[in-house]
Amino acid sequence: MKNQEVIYSNSYEQRTAIINGNGTESYYTYEPVMRRMTNLKTINPNGDLLNNDYTYDYVGNILSIDNVGQNPYHQEYNYDDSYQLSTATGNWFNNNQVTYNLGMSYSPSGRITNKTLYGNKIDNNGTSTLDHKTDYNYTGSNPYGVSDTYDNINGIQNNFDWDIKGNMILHNSPQWGNRQLCWTEDNRLQAVKDDKMGVYYNYDATGERNLKLTGGTIDLTQNGTTINIPILDQQTLYASALVTVNDKGYTKHYFEEGKRICSKIGSGELQDIWTLSTPIEDDYQKIHDNRSIGGVIKIFDICMKLPVEIKNKDLFKEIILPYESQVNSSEPVFYYHSDHLGSASYITDDSGIETQQLVYLPFGEDWVDMKYNTGQYETPYKFNGKEKDEETGYNNYGARYYYDWASIWLSVDPMSDKYPHVTNYIYCSNNPVMVVDPDGRDEYGLDVNTGRLSYLNQKEGKDVIHQGTFGKNNTFVRNGKESLDNISKDILTSTNRNEDLSKTGILVKGGRQGEGLDIMKFISFNSNKEMTAAGFRDNQGKDGLAIDPWSMNTHDRGVLGKYNQSNGLKNIGQRTFFIHTHPGDKKGNGGYWTPSSSDINIWSNKSNPFLMVPKYILSKRGGLTEYNLINNKVTYPITNNENLKKHIKRQ
Structure with a gap:
């Protein structure tokens, strides 16, 4: 209907289609197991504006984006062992072929040491070169703030102070x-x-x-x-x-x-x-x-x-x-058509006709910026949907400003105490293709009756989960009980209020296993949902946690989800333990530390190599217990979740 927007979602509450008021349509396709988006298509009266195919590696990093719509382009990405973007290439095919080749190098703490870019970009003034081979130096009083950069191709030096x-x-x-x-x-x-x-x-x-x-x-x-x-x-x-x-x-x-x-x-x-x-x-x-x-x-x-x-x-x-x-x-009215990061890809007018196309380099610099009617609206809201100030070239994220040319923030991360091992200035842990670095704190709501966990909004600070209930129109009402705060931003990455993480599960990577266990305990004990998870260690020796979807679980029964299926973790890392919770019901019944008969039957299946790892029960009544498959005995209690982190670390 003219000037109205209609949105469709699937049973996982992921967006599947949007019909815009100007007649344009967008469709979203997802993997059946991991629920990652595999295709994004946007249609206008002239055909496919966007038709993006996405491919991923085993830990969810995007490997390629292939747009076969109007003005097609192809981008490929590679990552180092810490999941930082190491190389990227791009080809934009129109009357003029526009390409780029990006290489990134980092220090152990994530500081950029070199950024090398070859290729060209295009706008209405034609093509221009992108070539630079820039070394980053850190010799000032701020050990994480770059002191100067030197372009080895053009002989240009930039100096910085903090x-x-x-x-x-x-x-x-x-x-x-x-x-x-x-x-x-x-x-x-x-x-x-x-x-x-x-x-x-x-x-x-x-x-x-x-x-x-x-x-x-x-x-x-x-x-x-x-x-x-x-x-x-x-x-x-x-x-x-x-x-x-x-x-x-x-x-x-x-x-x-x-x-x-x-x-x-x-x-x-x-x-x-x-x-x-x-x-x-x-x-x-x-x-x-x-x-x-x-x-x-x-x-x-x-x-x-x-x-x-x-x-x-x-x-x-x-x-x-x-x-x-x-x-x-x-x-005039103009509609935004965004990619998986929320970055404006196309702008269309009231009739659905494209007026501007935008494609970005991995760290947000303009690569393609074509206006098809130069007398019409030119959006300042570009990479991640944030306003780019023309006068400075900085992107306004609210609490901080981002400088895409240098790929750094201009100020310290307010959450820097959560990441003492990395620099305060890196953008999205140097993985800007998959992750959006929003401003401030993300708030999530946990429905204590259903176990639903969904994004609410952003506020300044660290991520937090509030307790309450969801009502009509996704309205969340807090119940005044304790919240779980100080959550690192790379754990709960959903920013879609319609998405229910209880149906997709949570994959905690990058050494955040302890936080994953805290989140699992908080959700389970406050919603009375039994939850299951598997610990793993990646090839960098960093411990993670794969939390199964829990929407179908009850207080005394869990359903093995996508992460714990026979091959669910083999390409992510080495399995180190298995854990599930016994929260009991809302009346205080159950919640015991001993394994049920069904637990023992499942664990005793020696044909499943996944189960041949330490197994733990986290119960509301007895804290943490370990079940020893060799002698069929229970070791308890390990007291609390904090001791669980220490105990598992010794395995």
């Missing part, structure tokens, strides 16, 4: 001279200035950016000395997540489960927003008043020892007021 909190404060480049960066007390980027431009950012109380002032620079001579002064003559007001206003007009955004699906340009429908939040004129006036008292001038003066000139229009009077009394439904 403050004591780990924020980048200087980037010297032949491209723009000395770029200075200023930060707030809570480590948010507030101002940037180089020889070509200046920019100021303001944030609301929740840390969301609500104002951006930008402009070029002029040379000013004072006492015989020439200084470069920023002139901030352009502004963007982020009135809410739904409306962005700038000097040219405004854009109204539409979202589905946190995903941007449509943008309407200058539609004159701001009156629809009044009931959703504080009126825009109030927000604008507060921001304007804050700016007028000298906040911007003070930042540039204290941080950069520079004056700044502000020449902004009154957005409220010139942009917002003229639209308040009108509704013009004929203003």
Whole structure:
């Protein structure tokens, strides 16, 4: 139906189809066992815009993406033993063949030591070279912050400096001279200035950016000395997540489960927003008043020892007021069609005709950016669906900014204490093809009645699982009981509110086995669902945990799932133990530490080599016990889950 979106999902609550309001359609196909997406197809009146086939290795890393739709392309990826991207190649086939070949090298802690890229990229101005062979050096006071890079092909050196909190404060480049960066007390980027431009950012109380002032620079001579002064003559007001206003007009955004699906340009429908939040004129006036008292001038003066000139229009009077009394439904509407990472791949207009195609290099740099109607909307929301600031080239992820050219963050990971063995600045553990590095904390809801575990939303901090129940329309109501927090971000990777992890299971990799056991215990004992899992050790000696789907389980019965089938783990790592829980029911019955007769029957099947490993029961009444198949005896108790981690580590 025109201007309406219809979404279809399967029994695993994974999206299977989307019918957009402009007539475009997207279809999703998944593996029957691992439930990984194998095909993504987007159709418009001209045929297949996208027809992406995905292949994976045994641990879920993407090996290839093959698009056989319009303007086809093919990309291949390889990984090192720590699952970091090591090489990648790409071919885009149109009238001009565009290719790239990427090679990455890392230190043991994940610091990039070399990034080599050969090939070319294409946009409406034609093709241009990508070639560089860049060494990264770390000789400054910040052992994880790059001090300089040197391009061995072009002879170009970039220099960097960092403050004591780990924020980048200087980037010297032949491209723009000395770029200075200023930060707030809570480590948010507030101002940037180089020889070509200046920019100021303001944030609301929740840390969301609500104002951006930008402009070029002029040379000013004072006492015989020439200084470069920023002139901030352009502004963007982020009135809410739904409306962005700038000097040219405004854009109204539409979202589905946190995903941007449509943008309407200058539609004159701001009156629809009044009931959703504080009126825009109030927000604008507060921001304007804050700016007028000298906040911007003070930042540039204290941080950069520079004056700044502000020449902004009154957005409220010139942009917002003229639209308040009108509704013009004929203003242009544009739809986003995203890939598996949420990155915009195609933009289509109200008739479903493509207006822009985007394809990215693995770490987010533009590779293909073709506008098919240069007079229409050009999206700033690109890699991972995040806004890329044209003035700096940085991608705004909210709490932090990402620099795709260097493949690093500009500031320290707020969760750095969870990853003491790796650098604070790496993006997605150097695996950007498979993983999205969202901003802040992901919140998940555990339905204590059904065992359902689903993504809720993002907030700043570390991942957390709340207890409660899901009602109609996926509404989650917390029950006020204890939550499980401080969860590493590479464990619960779903960001789809419709996906139920109890139907797909959880694969915990990269030495996070202890956290996997904590999650398993929390889910089982609070939902009264028996759960099963297998421990494994990969070829790097890192311990992981494969947690079976538990949606069909009861308090006294578990169903072996996909990970524990005969071949489920053989290509992931060496099996080290088997564990299942005895949570008991909600009335307090059951939950004993001894194996049931069915447990013993299953474990005694010596024809299944998977079962010939240590076996544990984690029970609500007796803690941890081990069943010894040799003498058919139970060793108990090992007391608690913390001791389980220590006990298993000795195996």
